[in-house]
Amino acid sequence: MTFLRPLPAGLQKIAIEELNEVPDRVESDICALRTWLEKLPHLRACMEDQFLLSFLRGSKFSLEKAKQKIDRFYTLQAVIPEIFNEHRLVDDPQVLEIIRMGVILRIPLDKEDTGPAVTIIRVGSYDTQKYKFQDIIRVGSMFGEIMMLEDDNATVSGYLEIMDMTGVTAANLFALQPQLLSKFSAYADEAMPTRQKGIHFINVPKAFETGFKSLLSWFPGKIRERVSVSSDPEAIFERVSRDYLPVEYGGTKGSMQDLLEEMEAKLGSYREYFEGTQIFGIDEQLREEQRSPGNSHESHFGVDGSFRQLAIDLDNCSSIDRSVRSPKMPPAIRPLSPELQKAAVEKLNEIPEKIEDDIAALREWIRQQPHLKARTDDQTLVNFLRGCKYSLERTKSKIDRFYTLRTKYPDFYAAHKVDVDKLLEIFRLGAILLLPRPLNDNGPRIALLRQAMYDPSVYTFQEVNHAAGLMQQIMLNEDDVAIVNGMISILDLANVTAGHFLHMTPSFAKKMTVFQEEALPLRPQGVHFINTPAGFETIFNMVKPMLSKKQQGRLYVHGNKLDALYDQVPQKYLPIEYGGENGSIPDIIAEWEQRILTYRSFWDEENNYGTDESLRLGKAVDFESLFGLQGSFRQLNVD
Numbered sequence: 326m327t328f329l330r331p332l333p334a335g336l337q338k339i340a341i342e343e344l345n346e347v348p349d350r351v352e353s354d355i356c357a358l359r360t361w362l363e364k365l366p367h368l369r370a371c372m373e374d375q376f377l378l379s380f381l382r383g384s385k386f387s388l389e390k391a392k393q394k395i396d397r398f399y400t401l402q403a404v405i406p407e408i409f410n411e412h413r414l415v416d417d418p419q420v421l422e423i424i425r426m427g428v429i430l431r432i433p434l435d436k437e438d439t440g441p442a443v444t445i446i447r448v449g450s451y452d453t454q455k456y457k458f459q460d461i462i463r464v465g466s467m468f469g470e471i472m473m474l475e476d477d478n479a480t481v482s483g484y485l486e487i488m489d490m491t492g493v494t495a496a497n498l499f500a501l502q503p504q505l506l507s508k509f510s511a512y513a514d515e516a517m518p519t520r521q522k523g524i525h526f527i528n529v530p531k532a533f534e535t536g537f538k539s540l541l542s543w544f545p546g547k548i549r550e551r552v553s554v555s556s557d558p559e560a561i562f563e564r565v566s567r568d569y570l571p572v573e574y575g576g577t578k579g580s581m582q583d584l585l586e587e588m589e590a591k592l593g594s595y596r597e598y599f600e601g602t603q604i605f606g607i608d609e610q611l612r613e614e615q616r617s618p619g620n621s622h623e624s625h626f627g628v629d630g631s632f633r634q635l636a637i638d639l640d641n642c643s644s645i646d647r648s649v650r651s652p653k654m655p656p657a658i659r660p661l662s663p664e665l666q667k668a669a670v671e672k673l674n675e676i677p678e679k680i681e682d683d684i685a686a687l688r689e690w691i692r693q694q695p696h697l698k699a700r701t702d703d704q705t706l707v708n709f710l711r712g713c714k715y716s717l718e719r720t721k722s723k724i725d726r727f728y729t730l731r732t733k734y735p736d737f738y739a740a741h742k743v744d745v746d747k748l749l750e751i752f753r754l755g756a757i758l759l760l761p762r763p764l765n766d767n768g769p770r771i772a773l774l775r776q777a778m779y780d781p782s783v784y785t786f787q788e789v790n791h792a793a794g795l796m797q798q799i800m801l802n803e804d805d806v807a808i809v810n811g812m813i814s815i816l817d818l819a820n821v822t823a824g825h826f827l828h829m830t831p832s833f834a835k836k837m838t839v840f841q842e843e844a845l846p847l848r849p850q851g852v853h854f855i856n857t858p859a860g861f862e863t864i865f866n867m868v869k870p871m872l873s874k875k876q877q878g879r880l881y882v883h884g885n886k887l888d889a890l891y892d893q894v895p896q897k898y899l900p901i902e903y904g905g906e907n908g909s910i911p912d913i914i915a916e917w918e919q920r921i922l923t924y925r926s927f928w929d930e931e932n933n934y935g936t937d938e939s940l941r942l943g944k945a946v947d948f949e950s951l952f953g954l955q956g957s958f959r960q961l962n963v964d
Contacts, residue, residue, distance in 0.1 A: 329374050335439040336481045344481065345386040354381055354388065361392055367612040369605050370395055379473050382480045383518025397516040399607050405508050407459045407926065408466055415467075415596045419456075423464045424589050426451055427581050431468055431588055432569050434478055441522045442472060442479035443565050445574075449492030453500040453919065459926070462509055468588070471595055473519050483522035485564060491528040496919045502926060523551045525564050531556045658707050664767045665809045673809065674715040683710055683717065690721055696941035698934050699728055708801055708808050712846020725936075726844040732935035734836060743795060743928035749921060751792040754778045755914055759796065760907045763806045764898055769850045770800070770807035771898060771907070772814045781824035790837060796917070797847060799924060811848035813894065819856035842875075853890055854882045 329351070332340060340346040355377045362370050371377075377391075380398075384390035402409040414420070423429075430445040451461060472479045513521070553560070561574060570576025571584055578584075658680070661669060669675040684706045691699050699705075709727075713719040751757075756778040760771040779789055800807050841849065854861070861882075883889045887896075899905030900913070938945055 329378060330475075330477065332477055332481065333436055333439075335437060336477050339439060340382065340481050343385075344382050346382065347386070351378065351381075354386065357388060358391060358395075362395070365396075365613075367608050367610075368396060368399060369607075370399060371602070371605055375474055379480045380518045383520060391518075394516060394518060396607075397512075398518075399605060401508070401512045401516045403607055405505075405512060407505060408463050408509060410463075413463060413467055413599055413602070415592045415599055419460060420464055420467070420592075421589065423451070423456065423461060424592065425585055427585055428461055429465055429468060429588075430571075430581065430584055431472070431591075432565065432584070433578075433587070434569060438478065439482060440478065441482045442476050442484040442519075443487065443569065444468075444472075444484060445487045445489055447489045447491065449490065449494065449497050451497075453496045453922075458500045458502050458923070459505055462505070466509075467592065467595075467599065469513070469517060469519070470598075471591060473517065474598070479519045483520040485522055486524045487561060487564060488524060488526045489528055489561075490526055490530065493530070495916055500919070500923050502923055505926070521551070523553075523564070525552070525560070526554045527560045528558050529554055529556045658704050659805060661805055661809065665805055668767075669711060669809050672714075673711050675711065676715075680707060680710075683707075683715065686717060687720060687724075691724070694725075694942070696937050696939075697725060697728060698936070699724055700934060704802070709846045711808050712848060720846075723844060723846060726840075728934060729936045729938075730840050730844050743931075745921065745925055745928070747788070748792050748795055749918060751779065751784060751789055752796070752917060752921065753914055755910050756789055757793045757796060758900070758910060758913050759800065759917065760898070760900065760913065761916075762898060762907045763810060764813055764894060767810075769811045769813045770804060771894065772812060773817065773900065773903075774814060775817045775819075776825050777818070777820035777822070781822065781827075786825065795924075795928075796921075797845060799920060801845070801847060802927075807847055811850040813850050814852045815890070815894065815899075816852065816854045817856050818854060818858060818861065821858055849879055851879050851881065851893070853894065854880070855884070855887060855890055857882060857884050 331337075337346075337348070341348070355374055358377045358381065359372055362368065362372065377395075380391045380395050381388075384394055428447050428451050430447070432443040432445060434440065434442065446465070472484065476484075478484075553563075559575075561570070565576075567576045569578050571578055571581045573581050660666075666675075666677075670677075684703055687706050687710065688701045691697060691701055709720050709724055710717075713723055756775050758773040758775070760773060763770050774793075776786075776789075881889075881893070896904055897906045900907055901909045
């Protein structure tokens, strides 16, 4: 016997016409879904009627899509532990604090309303020093499940998200964790049975509104139709009636405090449900159709979150065409600005229509390398492709070298075992600065390195270089300007001492430059030395022969003649402290400090990636000869 809420007449009409619901068949459809679940040894799922019906409606009553979505629901929850862990409890003090701050507002609709459910997310309303981005998503996921279980508007008509950008700061934006956001987006899109019908940004700072809209122009038409961006606070009324909004938003539905108290009470009523979810989940060892080697959970999360490799037992209840797979989706990478896209096409040989095939070929190659465990999300792979001008073989080589060198020489290169506090301590010295405006506004990213800012009796150059390497990893993840247009470095050697130079041994210099040239997909466009001290030429001439001819051609020594620097890097592109217009050093440090803090979980994840030379096919790498004077790393057997 089924126990289901009857739908209001308006929503029932939509369910029949748009979701293929046949009221007389609902009970048998639920029964078929439950029978299938009972036969799966690897999956323990909620069997409640309303839970199963929400998946049927979210799959437009395709039984096979509903099966697939339920499996993904629990599979993806298992591989996002930072969200779906033991802290999803209604009495958790942090959960209650986030509710009471009003970061998430669920807007109740009248019973006869047939429109989509509405959630307002107040992006700038939480303290990034106290709460992590994952804490906010955790609470949002709990209300997402409540919506799935009891909000008929959401399960039938979908849902809208209103992103209120009031009070948003750089700290809020940098708190967004790209990897986590990618995973949760995959979960929301491919595992949750509620369908997103729109996302609308309101109160967007005027300075960002144009950039937001420009970014939207690069998305497919279907997505553009679902997204809007406005700095006008009145824009919310285009999506939500005043009758539903609290007075703080110009509405007539009580106060935000009233809403928050209702939400807290609602969450409390789901105590038994969330406690019960602890027994649900998957055991991959019991899955009857096992994944192939290399097809781990981690590999399912490209930025697109397509989860294409999920194999599900579909032998129950009806005949299935096993050739059915998720529809082919385009790779989800950050859209480039028109200027950067033009540069990528003209300078990097990028063919937008071929990106998906290039990424797929690269991912398949990585899967076939038993010694290599690498990140395989779309954004990482396209970054390496761009760094190698879309030469697939060079990209394979660079990825292998990237992980090989980091594994063999963790003290030089690795992002493993990162002491974030030590990293911040070094960065606050101002020895490493990445300037906000690129050269000529649409050229290479500019790095300013000031070696004298650290005390060589306290820090080694190796530690400083390690900090710089971790910042390069952040750039590799986020900075399309640097990836497409490359990097220019300015080394200010004012006030350096012999102690600084003694740290730069020939062996260390070689390891550093080989990694920069042959493992990183960030292309150096030039290195400028300024304010060089007496004796610099001796050290420089000792190091220079160890560099490749290409690297030697990118080096410029200006001494104290800054006019020579300005011929290539106009003064206005330097920081204010250097007489320029490219930000102030304290502001740059403060901004990057927030950025670094958001990467704590990323550094932990990096422990999962690297190489195992005992599993390498073909000739083993001769590490002792890798760093000869040629620095060519030629012994690496990539293919």
